[in-house]
Amino acid sequence: MMDNKSGSRTPLRIGFIPLVDAAALLVAVDRGFARAEGLDVTLHREVSWSNVRDKLNLGLFDAAHLLAPVAIASSLGLGHVKVPIVAPFTLGVNGNAITVSPALHAAIMAEMDGDPLNPLATAQALLRVVTARKKAGAEPLVFGMTFPFSTHNYQLRFWMAAGGVDPDEDVRLVVLPPPYMVESLASGHVDAFCVGAPWNSAAVDLGVGHILHFVSDILARAAEKVLAARQPWAEKNPDVLAALIRAHDRAAQFIETPDNRAEAAAILAKPEFIDIDAEVIRRTLDGRLKISPDGKVRESSRYLLVGREGAARPDPVQAAWLYAQMVRWGQAPLSEASLAIAAGVFRPDLYDAATGKTVPTAPQLADGVGAFAGPPFDPSAITKHLDSFPIRRR
């Protein structure tokens, strides 16, 4: 916080991965919104989510751009040391896409019975492709995703399982660092991947991939990355955290104003940030993506939400949905206590207090998630909800 007497600013160290959904953080710092709140933020670009998590956990970072499921997994102590995390700001809702190799794209389209934008139709076509490959004795298809505890992992699984493809039995899901995705698709190490921007566009531009789905086809609303801080730190520094939330909120508003998009894209494109062509970043912010090498463009107002439609305000229902996926795929046991911890990671109260926005944006979706398959999500009846999906690991 700005100390009025000395004019000194609070130094903060914040980690991020070079992805477009770090936009609010990067713009908050670069465009001076953080400084205006009395914060002196040093950004640390990292190469892996493991590094971001560990450095946040150890206190080498005060806050971080983090996969929403990692914040929950850390708080539950899943697969790693237990460190309670709070997420008082959602950096991005949606924003990923599923990209497939030209060969897999052709195979799916040949089996397509219905609208290729309908994820149920593509998942069922995928099942026919997978079945035919099995009969022919071919190797299972390989799908790349970014982290075991990632929205990408859950979105891929949710999609294919709805069509009858078992993500653990019928195909192989492997973790790949985002910068390796495009090369792996080109070299045939993977047949498809689910990743955030700019990597899907990079694959299409190079002619090695087709964007099959925006993940907003699968879930209308999915919390993707959050601003994360250790709970004890957040409790000890409530004013600093509130200032940080406000700086992010102003940055998100700035990015969502169409007149500012070019400037925002130019900031994100800087070599010390995402270091990629500003035009490619612009496509993501605008939700106007080239989806196939022949130049076909698809537009969606739901591609990536940075603050608009109340996206910045953390929604505990989203956290509960992510926890339910951990349970569904055998990463976490189901318990009421764990569910409460998971939902409690997302902190709309901190967001409201910092921004002074008392009226939460009315949810546009009945269940807050809007999945294309299965019954509406009900966090108070997760067992029943998960039992309605035939393919599951619990």
Place this chain on the structure above:
Amino acid sequence: MAAESSPKIAIVDENPIRAAILEEGLREAGFSAVEHVGEMNNLLARIYQIDPDVILIDLENPSRDVLEQMFQVSRAVRRPIAMFVDQSDAASIQASVDAGVSAYIVDGFRKERIKSIIDLCISRFNAFAKLQDELERTKTALEERKVIDRAKGILMKAKGLSEEEAYVLMRSTAMREKKKIAEIAQSIITASELLR
């Protein structure tokens, strides 16, 4: 020391020099079963093939996230692997992160044994960083020397100075402007290129 049943150690590092320094250190300490993985394609398959007790990976490697997959219950994994996290020893974790290395161990591996491996790792990684630092400094010094020599030549020719006088002129200008001699020299070169 660990001769009777030397644990299998895999070093995942794209930097062959650092990996060699670490491998040598481990062998000197009696760990004879050390494998270096420098190729990140099909990393997991390679790791399963080696079937190590301990995996060491540098923090600059994006493939750390690939290793995280091994925490997951999967038929592909023969033995459960966990990251070395001993909450009672925060100093050691801090030191390893500072040095830029992290370790994954097979569940049940004896704590005292991993400790000695980690400590060795930290000291070798730090030694490598120091070496690289020195190399970088030497390189910079060499380059600065070249720039200064070129600028000296330009001054000698343009102003009819001796080598000594040219150097003194640059040094006094640098002191007056609170800059490094190399910076002044670079300005002279740039200016002479513009005026050519």
